[in-house]
Amino acid sequence: DGNRISLKVATEVSDLSFANEASVPSLVARRAETTVDLASGQSFAIAGLMQKNSAQNAAQMPGL
Numbered sequence: 912d913g914n915r916i917s918l919k920v921a922t923e924v925s926d927l928s929f930a931n932e933a934s935v936p937s938l939v940a941r942r943a944e945t946t947v948d949l950a951s952g953q954s955f956a957i958a959g960l961m962q963k964n965s966a967q968n969a970a971q972m973p974g975l
Contacts, residue, residue, distance in 0.1 A: 914951040920944070924960045 921944040927936040941960050949955065 916949050918947045918949065920947060920957065922957055922960060924962075926962075 921942070923940055923942045925938055925940040928939040929936050931937065941962070943957055943960060945957075947955050
């Protein structure tokens with residue numbers, strides 16, 4: 912159909928991890944890959960890759 916588009920989408924979110932307490936941090940990545948068929952004017956969203964790290968945020972706050 913001339914009014915459709917097919918997209919192959921690969922996303923990645925990466926973050927440094929100090930979990931092993933080594934002097935060099937490791938890299939932690941979350942990935943998602945999908946193929947989406949869209950009609951003219953349609954949109955799409957990818958969710959679920961972000962992660963809130965409360966312990967890391969607290970460690971960066973003065974006085975905690």
